[in-house]
Amino acid sequence: MNDEDRKPDMSLERQRRLEEELIDAYDEELEMEVDDRILDGDAAFTDEARSTRRLYFKELFRLQGELVKLQDWIVHTGHRLVVIFEGRDAAGKGGAIKRITQRLNPRVCRVAALPAPNSRERTQWYFQRYVPHLPAGGEMVLFDRSWYNRAGVERVMNFCTDDEYEEFFRSVPEFEKMLVRSGIQIVKYWFSITDDEQEIRFQSRIDDPLKQWKLSPMDLESRRRWEAYTQAKEVMLQRSHIPEAPWWVVHAVDKKRARLNCIHHLLSQVPYHEIEHPAVALPARVHHPDYIRQPVPAEMMVPEVY
Template sequence: MSDRASTSQKLSKKAYEKELLRLQAELVEMQQWVVETGSRLVIVMEGRDAAGKGSAIKRMTQYLNPRTCRIEALPTPTERERTQWYFQRYVERLPAAGEIVIFDRSWYNRAGVERVMGFCTSQEYRRFLHQAPIFERLLVEDGIMLRKYWFSVSDEEQYARFQSRLDDPLRRWKLSPMDLESITRWEEYSRAKDEMFVHTDIPSAPWYTVESEDKKRSRINVISHLLSTVPYEHVTQDLPKIPKRPSTGTYERPPRDEFNYVPDVAAKLERKKKKGK
């Protein structure tokens, strides 16, 4: 059995949900440790279109405090940003003490879509491959914990996910002409990814590949790996005491008909449910 085949078996929903909840509780513990110790954590999520990065990020951040954990998904650079040092706009979004930053795609756009689609020159591309390892070493030397994940998916599974998005009105917005280009340029993206790994898979900031044929399995695996690489410890929190409600004073609430209320459409659903029984 191939490596991909062994990691594409569907994980049962029951086992997935149980383990996911346990891991999410550990993520909350990890975040508390990051905050209390003033640590800085950067997580780079890269991979092919429809490989499952976005859904993994959603599960990863579901219970985390958004005040100290944020997702950065940068849009196309502005005219001004195009004249800056390439890494400059990413530097501005790096974490301060006690923060976690997750890049939903990152500076590696230059090694992927920009390279394949011709959005950068060969000189800019070569400069990136030279500077990226230096840039990341500087981050690590300054104390930032840097984790880089590549979500890997087969061309057959990617195609099936694109078709699923097309059939789902709630997810069609995820499809873009650029995404569909990844179908006809599969081999070009593969070569670009291979060359990117050659230059940027360095000891101080290695790449970790996440097999993502089964999204449930990939979410469990990436969260579990992240937790295993961060040296967090349990932080005892001083829980606040909920005060006793004071006795009723002289306040009287104004009549309800003086305010505008949102219609209770949910009540209609309850009535329909009772009629159906």
């Protein structure tokens, strides 16, 4: 088979991947609905693919049930948990975070996704702006990128000096050890994807108007500087992998496998158990014979278009 013969197959595979990316962007309930239609009626999906996707949802919902138990245990014990998600742009960090938080109480499980530092924050102690987001007792905080920005994007894009970069690596082990000594558990994940996979995901964002907002000039520049990011990642993992807060690498080329593996591993890192709750009984509504419900003015009602 020559190169010309391979081109149509490569084009079909690319189209299939772009369609998968589109489906994957939907929220879980809508994704399930779309998948059901595909699983039941699209002959292009093999029996193996249908079976794999059904297993994904079965395991996802099971693991989300365990996350609810973890949440109850965290509240009951006053445990403090920090989970750091790092990785290249489009590595799937946000998708994993969404599946973790989807069934949880946002007052217990919070996401911290800080923007670029402002002019005042740039003059502060580097870790200072992250400290207010650390968990109190009975809380779990997921950092969608973290203080490791300095080891990644700031290093690659020359947003920090060499001295600031070296000071970060002198400080970050001590900072994390201090947090652990204070009772905060830290779990750090690096989501790893290939060069080809990032290209596909970026192209999907370009082609999908609902996802174009995810692409920033910084994302596009990061694509050009792939090798510089690789080198920065390697240094980061080497210099900040400590026993008190080790790094864990998630193979993330397959998004769905990555989500399941990450959630399964996170659950294994915490010694949680199911907390018994008293049975919930719905109280009877109290009726007052002199109560008269006031009508709502028609102009206040939302039009029933659907």
